[in-house]
Amino acid sequence: MGKVFLNIMEPEDVEKIIGDLPVKKSVENVLIKEAHRRVLAEDVYATINLPPFSRASMDGYAVRSEDTFKASEDYPVKLRLLESVGAGDIPKNKVEKGTCIEISTGAPVPEGADGVVMVEVTQRKAKNNNSEEVMVYESVTMGENIAVAGSDVKKGEILLPSGALINSNKIGVLSAIGMKKVPVFAKPKVAVISTGNEIVKNDQKLEYGKIYDINSQTISNAVEECGCTPVYSEIVKDDYKSFMGKINEFKDVDLIITSGGTSAGTGDVLRTVLDELGDVLVHGIAVKPGKPTIVGLIPSENDKKVIIGLPGNPVSALVIFHVFVAPFLRKMASLKDEGGKKQTRELKISRRYHSAKGRLHYVLVKVDKETAIPILKDSGAISSLAEADGFIEIPKNVEIIQEGSYVTVMPLSEL
Numbered sequence: 001m002g003k004v005f006l007n008i009m010e011p012e013d014v015e016k017i018i019g020d021l022p023v024k025k026s027v028e029n030v031l032i033k034e035a036h037r038r039v040l041a042e043d044v045y046a047t048i049n050l051p052p053f054s055r056a057s058m059d060g061y062a063v064r065s066e067d068t069f070k071a072s073e074d075y076p077v078k079l080r081l082l083e084s085v086g087a088g089d090i091p092k093n094k095v096e097k098g099t100c101i102e103i104s105t106g107a108p109v110p111e112g113a114d115g116v117v118m119v120e121v122t123q124r125k126a127k128n129n130n131s132e133e134v135m136v137y138e139s140v141t142m143g144e145n146i147a148v149a150g151s152d153v154k155k156g157e158i159l160l161p162s163g164a165l166i167n168s169n170k171i172g173v174l175s176a177i178g179m180k181k182v183p184v185f186a187k188p189k190v191a192v193i194s195t196g197n198e199i200v201k202n203d204q205k206l207e208y209g210k211i212y213d214i215n216s217q218t219i220s221n222a223v224e225e226c227g228c229t230p231v232y233s234e235i236v237k238d239d240y241k242s243f244m245g246k247i248n249e250f251k252d253v254d255l256i257i258t259s260g261g262t263s264a265g266t267g268d269v270l271r272t273v274l275d276e277l278g279d280v281l282v283h284g285i286a287v288k289p290g291k292p293t294i295v296g297l298i299p300s301e302n303d304k305k306v307i308i309g310l311p312g313n314p315v316s317a318l319v320i321f322h323v324f325v326a327p328f329l330r331k332m333a334s335l336k337d338e339g340g341k342k343q344t345r346e347l348k349i350s351r352r353y354h355s356a357k358g359r360l361h362y363v364l365v366k367v368d369k370e371t372a373i374p375i376l377k378d379s380g381a382i383s384s385l386a387e388a389d390g391f392i393e394i395p396k397n398v399e400i401i402q403e404g405s406y407v408t409v410m411p412l413s414e415l
Contacts, residue, residue: 006284038184039334049150058145061100062113068139076135116145188254193233195260215259227333260312289316347372355394364388
């Protein structure tokens with residue numbers, strides 16, 4: 001196997017190449033209990049009025065508003081109590097002149113009533129004939145404390161637009177119209193493959209010269225945060241036959257992510273496999289860390305399948321994933337491309353920092369209140385992941401960031 005050389009590209013060119021990669025989308029109907037964190041594939045229209053009937057928005061008494069016009073603390077209005085209606089009950093009586101009905105929040109407004117007096121401005125009194133009357137000390141206007149049928153949403157109106165992320169409050173909206181199944185975009189399936197002769201699974205004995213697999217779990221979790229479904233793979237040895245066989249196994253995934261096997265070393269085979277199977281679009285990015293990243297296309301049943309090779313170094317792999325891969329996965333999952341950008345923070349850097357010259361540099365940082373503290377460890381130091389809250393981006397033409405300068409901190413998680 002001959003030596004493979006990198007063709008270093010600028011980060012902005014790589015972002016454009018990845019952004020223009022083909023995306024396939026399909027739609028499925030899922031039960032509403034399975035729709036949380038999914039993306040709506042169609043506009044949803046209200047099938048009923050919301051609320052479906054006029055109901056009380058306060059605990060109190062349903063009245064004819066004109067009966068209360070002169071009510072005050074000094075001259076309360078007396079109304080005869082007909083019945084009590086709770087949420088879910090159906091009123092038996094009609095409110096007529098000089099009468100009222102006790103009503104709970106959410107209960108249907110009785111016929112004849114056009115206002116609800118709050119219980120706080122009333123007093124209930126028993127009469128000798130076993131009847132009761134209510135003293136009203138404050139007037140109400142027509143429609144006061146009543147949620148009229150259809151006042152929130154009318155039947156036929158759009159309730160949620162296509163592309164909306166179904167979170168807990170949107171689940172509530174869909175439940176309000178009795179929706180049982182929800183049309184959503186199918187979650188893209190992403191194969192996650194760790195490679196390397198030195199990598200072993202966490203349930204195996206760690207022999208001298210070996211290291212535990214880190215990237216399978218960290219990248220799989222990051223894939224889930226982007227709205228996709230990770231498909232775990234067994235660890236692949238750093239040889240041509242193993243690599244080729246594993247890639248050919250994943251016929252039904254939408255994208256393949258590998259870690260390791262991307263540099264120009266003689267033991268790294270992904271480039272050779274891609275050259276044989278398909279097209280190499282990117283092999284080398286002018287960034288630190290993550291320079292040997294690979295992006296390619298391989299044939300699939302209907303079109304071409306994207307394969308992205310991340311560096312084997314866990315820090316490099318995770319940073320490159322968040323910068324270049326995550327936006328594309330969110331696009332595949334039909335999520336709005338906000339991701340970590342909406343959670344970026346402008347913080348002061350805690351110390352003077354010397355950057356890598358001539359390359360865009362990503363630096364892990366720890367956040368302490370309003371300060372970003374650079375983690376001064378080699379990118380191969382696993383402990384830096386435990387300390388890191390996010391990372392900052394230093395342009396290639398900036399060699400020194402002075403202490404106290406403002407930097408943009410991008411999170412390593414959506415949380």
